[in-house]
Amino acid sequence: xxxxxxxxxxGFHNVYDEDGNAIGFQLCFRSTYYKGVWxxxxxxxxxxxxxxxxxREDQTxxxxxxxxxxxxxxxxxxxxxxxxxxxxxxxxxxxxxxxGYHDVTVNFGTVSSYGPARFAPQPKDKSxxxxxxxxEVFSMLAVREYHNRMIIV
Amino acid sequence: MATPAIKGPKRGVSIYSxxxxxxxxxxxxxxxxxxxxxxxxxxxxxxxGHIDNxxxxxxxxxxNWFRLCTKYNITPVEYGHWVTSRLYRGIMELNTEESLRMLxxxxxxxxxxxxxxxxxxxxxxxxILTPVRNWxxxxxxxxxxxxxxxxxxxxxxxxxxxxxxKMVADYVEFIDKYxxxxxxxxxxxxxxxxxxxxxxPPIPGVPEDGxxxxxxxxxxxxxxxxxxxxxxxxxxxEDFQETTIPYPEIIKEFVDGGWDGYFLSExxxxxxxxxxxxxxxxxxxHVMMKRILGY
Amino acid sequence: MLxxxxxxxxxxxxxxxxxxxxxxxxxxxxxxxxxxxxxxxFRFAYVEVDGEKYxxxxxxxxxxxxxxxxxxxxxxxxxxxxxxxxxxxxxxxxxxxxxGNHTVSAxxxxxxxxxPGDAGEIDETRTSHGHSExxxxxxxxxxx
Amino acid sequence: MQAQQxxxxxxxxxxxxxxxLYNVNMDLEDSFMIMQDMGAHGLEILADGIIKxxxxxxxxxxxxxxALCDHYEIVPVEYGHWVESKLFRxxxxxxxxxxxxxxxxIKLASYxxxxxxxxxxxxxxxKLTPTLIWRDVxxxxxxxxxxxxxxxxxxxxxxxxxxxQMIMDYVEFIEKExxxxxxxxxxxxxxxxxxxxxxxxxxxxxMNPSLxxxxxxxxxxxxxxxxxxxxxxEDFDETTIPYVEIINIxxxxGWNGYLLSExxxxxxxxxxHCxxxxxxxxxxxxxxxxx
Numbered sequence: 056x057x058x059x060x061x062x063x064x065x066g067f068h069n070v071y072d073e074d075g076n077a078i079g080f081q082l083c084f085r086s087t088y089y090k091g092v093w094x095x096x097x098x099x100x101x102x103x104x105x106x107x108x109x110x111r112e113d114q115t116x117x118x119x120x121x122x123x124x125x126x127x128x129x130x131x132x133x134x135x136x137x138x139x140x141x142x143x144x145x146x147x148x149x150x151x152x153x154x155g156y157h158d159v160t161v162n163f164g165t166v167s168s169y170g171p172a173r174f175a176p177q178p179k180d181k182s183x184x185x186x187x188x189x190x191e192v193f194s195m196l197a198v199r200e201y202h203n204r205m206i207i208v
Numbered sequence: 209m210a211t212p213a214i215k216g217p218k219r220g221v222s223i224y225s226x227x228x229x230x231x232x233x234x235x236x237x238x239x240x241x242x243x244x245x246x247x248x249x250x251x252x253x254x255x256x257g258h259i260d261n262x263x264x265x266x267x268x269x270x271x272n273w274f275r276l277c278t279k280y281n282i283t284p285v286e287y288g289h290w291v292t293s294r295l296y297r298g299i300m301e302l303n304t305e306e307s308l309r310m311l312x313x314x315x316x317x318x319x320x321x322x323x324x325x326x327x328x329x330x331x332x333x334x335x336i337l338t339p340v341r342n343w344x345x346x347x348x349x350x351x352x353x354x355x356x357x358x359x360x361x362x363x364x365x366x367x368x369x370x371x372x373x374k375m376v377a378d379y380v381e382f383i384d385k386y387x388x389x390x391x392x393x394x395x396x397x398x399x400x401x402x403x404x405x406x407x408x409p410p411i412p413g414v415p416e417d418g419x420x421x422x423x424x425x426x427x428x429x430x431x432x433x434x435x436x437x438x439x440x441x442x443x444x445x446e447d448f449q450e451t452t453i454p455y456p457e458i459i460k461e462f463v464d465g466g467w468d469g470y471f472l473s474e475x476x477x478x479x480x481x482x483x484x485x486x487x488x489x490x491x492x493x494h495v496m497m498k499r500i501l502g503y
Numbered sequence: 504m505l506x507x508x509x510x511x512x513x514x515x516x517x518x519x520x521x522x523x524x525x526x527x528x529x530x531x532x533x534x535x536x537x538x539x540x541x542x543x544x545f546r547f548a549y550v551e552v553d554g555e556k557y558x559x560x561x562x563x564x565x566x567x568x569x570x571x572x573x574x575x576x577x578x579x580x581x582x583x584x585x586x587x588x589x590x591x592x593x594x595x596x597x598x599x600x601x602x603g604n605h606t607v608s609a610x611x612x613x614x615x616x617x618x619p620g621d622a623g624e625i626d627e628t629r630t631s632h633g634h635s636e637x638x639x640x641x642x643x644x645x646x647x
Numbered sequence: 648m649q650a651q652q653x654x655x656x657x658x659x660x661x662x663x664x665x666x667x668l669y670n671v672n673m674d675l676e677d678s679f680m681i682m683q684d685m686g687a688h689g690l691e692i693l694a695d696g697i698i699k700x701x702x703x704x705x706x707x708x709x710x711x712x713x714a715l716c717d718h719y720e721i722v723p724v725e726y727g728h729w730v731e732s733k734l735f736r737x738x739x740x741x742x743x744x745x746x747x748x749x750x751x752x753i754k755l756a757s758y759x760x761x762x763x764x765x766x767x768x769x770x771x772x773x774k775l776t777p778t779l780i781w782r783d784v785x786x787x788x789x790x791x792x793x794x795x796x797x798x799x800x801x802x803x804x805x806x807x808x809x810x811x812q813m814i815m816d817y818v819e820f821i822e823k824e825x826x827x828x829x830x831x832x833x834x835x836x837x838x839x840x841x842x843x844x845x846x847x848x849x850x851x852x853x854m855n856p857s858l859x860x861x862x863x864x865x866x867x868x869x870x871x872x873x874x875x876x877x878x879x880x881e882d883f884d885e886t887t888i889p890y891v892e893i894i895n896i897x898x899x900x901g902w903n904g905y906l907l908s909e910x911x912x913x914x915x916x917x918x919x920h921c922x923x924x925x926x927x928x929x930x931x932x933x934x935x936x937x938x
Contacts, residue, residue, distance in 0.1 A: 056504075056673050057231045059481055064922050065677055068684040089227035090257040095296050132295045132306075138257050139231045154930060168293040168331035177335065177412065184335040184412040187300070204919070206926035208685040208933060233671065238504055238513055245516040246647040446604075484512055491645040495602060498647060505670050507916065537666035538695035543735055580734045580744075586696040587670040614733050616740075616769030616778075622733040 061087050061198045062159060063141060067205055069151035077151030080104075080207070083141045084161055084198075091140075092165045094118070095132040099125035100162030100195045102146060109146050117143040152207045160199040217462045219497055220250025220285050220470040222438065223258050225490060228480030230257070236272075240280040242487050246494040250470040252286035252327065252436075255314060259321075263313055273321060285470045286325040286394070286436045287318035287359075293331025293340045301331065304345045311350045311361075319357035325436045326354075327394050328361040335412040337369060344382060347391055354390035360435045361391050367398040368413025371422040371430060383433055393430065396438040398476065400424060403452040424457040431465040439471040444492035448499070459500045471497065505533050509640045510609055511589045517599035517646060525599030528552075528646070531589035532609050539586040540613035542566065542579035548610035548625045550592055557594045565591040600646045608641035654903045656894070658932050659689020659724050661873065662697055664910040665921050669696065672918050675712075679719035681922065685929040686938075689871075689905035690716075691725035691765065694752065702751055712759060724905045725763040725832065725871050726756035726797070732769025732778045739769070745784045749799075750791050757795035763870045765832050766799040775807055782820060785829055792828035798870045799829050805836040809861035821868055833862060834873035836911065841887045843877040843912055859892040866902050874906040879927035883934070894935045906932060 058064060066083030086092070099111040111125040118136050122145070136142065144161070178184065221243045226234055234242075236258065243251060255262055260269050277284060291311050293302045302310075311328070318326055330339040330346070340346075347361060354361055369375055376393070383391055402420040410416060427434075442452045459471075473493055479485040506512060511531035518527045530550060534540060547564070549556040559573035566584050570593070584590055592609070614622045660682050665673060675697065682690065695701050699708045716723060730749050732740045749766070756764050768777040768784075778784075785799060792799055807813055814831075821829055837857040842848045862869070877887045908928050914920040 056677055058672070058918065059232050064919070065673075065680040066684065068686075089224060089230070090254050090290075091262065092256075093292060093295060096292070096294075129297050132292075135256065135262055137260065137262060139260065154933070166294050166297075168295070169290060169329045169337075170332070181410070181412075185338070187333045188335065204923055206923065206930065208687075208926055208929045233504060233506070235504055241513040245512075245514065247516075448603075483506065487512055488645065491647050494647045495645065498602070507667070507671050535667050536696075537663055537669075537693045538729070539701070541731065541734060544731070544733070577736055580731075583695075583701065585699075585701070587699070615729075616732040616734070617729060617767045617775075619770055619773045619775070622736060 057085055057139065057141065059087075061085060062161060062205070064205065066141070066143060067207070069207060070145060071151075078149060079145060079147045080152045081143055081145045082159065082161075082205075083143050084163075085141045086136065086138050086165070088138065088165065091135050091137045093132050094123065094128040094134045094136055095130060096166040097125075097128050097136065098164040098166065098195065099128070100164065102144065102162065103160040104152065105158050109148070113147045115145045117145065154207055157205045157207060158199070159205050160197055162195050162197050164195045214503060215468050217459065217467060217501060218250055218470050219246070219248040219494060219501070220252065220283075220472045221246070221248050221490060222252035222254075222286070222288070222472045222474045224252070224254055224288070225473055225475040225486055227257070228486065229483060232481070233483045237276055240276045240282055242490070243282060244280040246491055247498070248473075248494060249281060250283045250285035250472060252288055252472040253284075254288040255317065256288075256290060259317075263317060265317075270320070277322065283470075284322040284324075286327050286362075286472055287314070287321065287323040288327040288329070289314040289318070290329040291331060291346060300333070301340045301342060304342050304349065307342070307346045308349045311346060312353055315350060315353050315357055315359055315361075318359055324359055325392075325394070326359055326361045327364050327436070330363055337366070337413070338375070339363070347382070348386070351386065351388055351390055355388075360389060362394040362435050364394045364396050364438065365399060366396040366438075367401060367421050368411055369399065369421065371395070371399065371426040376430070380430070380433055392435040393433045394436050394438060395427070395430070395434055396440050396474070397453050397455075397458060398438075398440040400458055401440075401442070401453050424454060424461050427458070427461040428465060431462070431467045434467065434469065436469050437462075437471050438474045439493070439497070440474045440476055441489070441493050442475075442477040444489050444496065446492075448492050448496045450493065450496065455496060456500055459497070463501070505587065505589060507535075508642060509533060509535055510607055510642045510644075512642065512644055514589065514591055515607070515644050515646070518593060519599075525597075527594045527596045528600045529591050529593045530607060530609070531591050532611060533589045534584070534586060534613065536613075537586070539588075540584045542571065542576040542582045542584060544614040544622075545576050545584060546612045546614060546625050547573060548627050550594055551608045551610075552600060552605050554606075557596070561595045563593045565593065602646055605644055605646060606641065607644050610640070654901075656897060656902060656936055657689055657722075657905045658685070658687040658929060658936070658938075659691065659722070659871075659905040659907045660685075660687050660925065661691035661725070661727070661907045661909045662693055663691070663727075664908055664925055665915075666693070666696065667915050668918055668921065676715055676719075679715055679721055681925070682721060683719045685926060686933075687908070687929055688720055688722045689724040689907060690721050691727055691871075691907045692723075693727040694755070695728070698755075702755065704755075709759070716760065722905075723760040723762075725765050725800075725907060726752065726759065726761040727765040727767070728752040728756070729767040730769060730784065739778065739780075742780050742783050742787065745780065746787055749784065749788045753788065753791045753795050753797055753799075757797050761797060763798045763800055763832070765802050768801055774813075775804070776813065777801070785820070786824065789824065789826055789828055793826075798827065800832040800870060802832045802834050802873065803837060804834040804873075805839060808837060808855070809833070809857040809865060814865065818865070818868065830868040830870045831865065832871055832873060833865070833869055834875050834909070835888050835890075835893060836873070836875040836877075838889055838893060839875075839877070839887050840889060843887050845913060846877075859889055859896050862893065862896060863900060866897070866900050869902070869904065871905045871907055873909040874928070874932065875909045875911055876924070876928050877910075877912040879924050879931065881927075883927050883930045885928070885931060890931065890935060894932075898936075908932075
């Protein structure tokens with residue numbers, strides 16, 4: 056099942072190599088939009104934990120058991136990220152996160168073909184409204200939930 | 209209770225209404241149970257949202273789909289899908305071949321699931337929702353397949369688009385030109401919205417003086433082209449009135465014009481993720497529609 | 504899935520015979536606890552709608568698709584009302600419930616051998632019953 | 648699994664922690680994910696509420712059970728079940744009727760990989776005195792417990808104290824039967840010495856809860872415990888139960904087994920509250936255990 060918010064509390068833990076060394080952490084993330092998107096429509100931004108920034112290069116996303124880099128995802132127009140499938144975001148960080156509370160922000164966006172207004176800032180100049188919009192029109196959403204409530208055990 | 213074969217407007221629900229609870233507190237069977245409680249008999253699903261493993265559902269999922277339709281006496285009415293024009297970074301309009309690949313995949317899947325109407329969402333190129341420039345080529349290329357599988361592709365006429373707009377005239381012209389039964393219109397009742405919150409920011413294409421995008425009487429000439437409607441609603445009062453859209457006038461046009469098809473409820477108001485809230489709103493809306501229609 | 508509340512909204516509707524006449528209504532209930540109940544340990548007092556109480560003599564109880572009278576449940580020590588399933592109570596009421604709003608509550612519980620007390624019928628004077636918490640047992644619901 | 652073989656005190660969780668949310672906001676796999684997040688491998692289930700189709704789960708469900716345990720590194724520790732004495736109106740269950748339930752649960756628990764059972768007996772009074780036929784029922788079930796290698800354990804639960812006559816009776820029975828297949832699960836609520844915020848202490852407990860050292864003579868008979876918690880503070884402290892003393896005593900005496908988290912505080916209907924409380928509880932346990 057899904058937790059209501061984008062960032063799931065279930066699935067938040069450090070990840071370890073075979074020798075038991077923490078090499079990073081993972082968290083589960085779902086789209087709360089009403090439809091799924093093709094992987095090529097996903098835009099991955101910075102993931103921020105307690106002010107520390109992990110860029111898209113530090114992240115891989117696991118969707119339906121397959122792991123992708125953000126670049127790989129942008130080329131895949133026939134693989135669908137279903138809204139009931141939780142993505143696992145795996146982040147490289149030697150030593151992992153410390154025990155205790157963490158403040159997590161995920162930046163991500165999805166490109167929409169049919170309703171730009173929901174995804175991008177609407178131009179104030181009304182003469183822009185019937186002109187074709189720029190190609191990469193979408194808003195990066197900063198999802199920050201459960202401030203100080205995500206706990207690493 | 210056996211559903212009488214009604215000719216005229218029939219009541220249905222779009223699963224879109226349950227988006228806030230989907231997968232968290234409700235699954236497909238929960239939605240069907242709720243719809244059955246309302247005595248509604250039609251459903252719209254959004255393929256990209258409600259079909260597990262879309263676009264390749266498993267046989268188990270298909271079996272369950274038909275089991276639910278039978279158990280709850282639900283007719284698959286409308287299959288919502290998208291022709292995703294901005295599929296790849298840097299490309300504004302997906303080429304016609306690839307658009308057709310997507311569209312044909314959905315026509316076949318919709319038919320396999322028993323649907324007869326497709327809510328075919330085309331990509332747009334500007335803020336007032338002008339469709340992609342190659343829409344005619346895309347639709348034309350799919351007409352044969354749609355005829356073979358007996359489905360009708362319908363763009364949704366959605367606020368801010370007006371019934372009197374050039375966009376609608378273009379669609380009607382296309383239908384008349386090709387004399388096709390496999391392309392038509394879905395009217396979203398939001399286009400009739402005539403009550404707004406006071407501090408509404410400007411919406412591109414919506415009249416700024418508070419008047420609606422469209423008036424109910426404009427439906428009359430379009431009825432033959434309409435294959436399903438989104439019974440959009442924003443707020444149902446406790447005494448079963450929609451407070452922002454003139455439902456009695458709208459429904460009267462459909463009844464007087466002898467229109468046959470489904471009104472599919474689409475809730476677009478607040479509190480969608482509060483368990484039970486939407487269900488309550490839907491039940492109020494169906495009390496209203498049942499009173500107006502008499503069934 | 505289940506709704507959190509004891510009285511379930513899903514499933515609340517009128518019941519009809521073959522001629523299309525309303526002969527009653529139905530409503531689902533769930534156990535807000537950590538285990539299901541053997542039917543012999545099920546205790547039921549009433550379903551109440553808008554102040555009118557419908558007791559066991561006007562109700563039947565559907566578990567996993569099978570309908571039982573209250574008396575039939577007394578001896579069913581090997582039939583489970585599973586925790587993840589709503590029990591549907593079908594209530595006889597010619598004409599059914601009217602269209603519109605209704606206040607619906609239900610008083611029911613289960614006997615637990617490891618909790619002190621007799622295994623008799625529900626004490627209707629108490630606000631909580633069995634060991635279920637008295638939460639969500641009343642809801643405002645609409646008949647369409 | 649590695650965690651199981653190492654001697655010492657291990658962490659686990661009882662599905663009791665989230666019972667009102669189960670089937671509403673979460674399912675079995677979700678609970679396993681939470682345990683994996685916390686590195687808490689030991690599991691107690693309440694058989695009746697968790698096993699789909701209990702008491703006769705399908706082959707499909709059991710296959711899913713084993714696959715999930717394997718995937719999330721879950722160690723099935725304790726199988727919570729009930730011997731219903733008040734099954735039928737107007738009379739207590741017979742020894743045979745009780746055994747029928749008990750033996751079936753022994754077999755199912757063993758098949759699912761559990762090594763302990765939380766065997767809840769019917770009670771006859773407000774002091775939780777067990778049904779008078781308990782010795783007969785347990786004695787007749789012992790050969791089955793031995794054959795299927797699971798330990799039956801009544802739970803010692805507030806208001807029962809570790810010094811009560813009931814405990815003496817159980818110890819005497821174990822010694823007399825010379826068995827390793829009957830023991831106790833001590834619920835830490837018996838040590839509660841401060842009230843849960845917003846609630847009263849149980850009657851009698853204001854003056855005289857079980858003391859941590861009361862557990863010492865009983866340790867050989869205890870195979871797992873309910874690590875009850877009512878209120879975890881923001882700085883990872885349980886405010887109502889003397890955890891530091893209890894855990895230190897158990898460590899000093901070399902007790903081996905699982906502590907199974909059992910949340911019994913307020914706001915059980917709030918998902919986020921329960922999840923925050925259980926993570927705080929495991930931060931505390933991990934620190935106390937020196938993990």
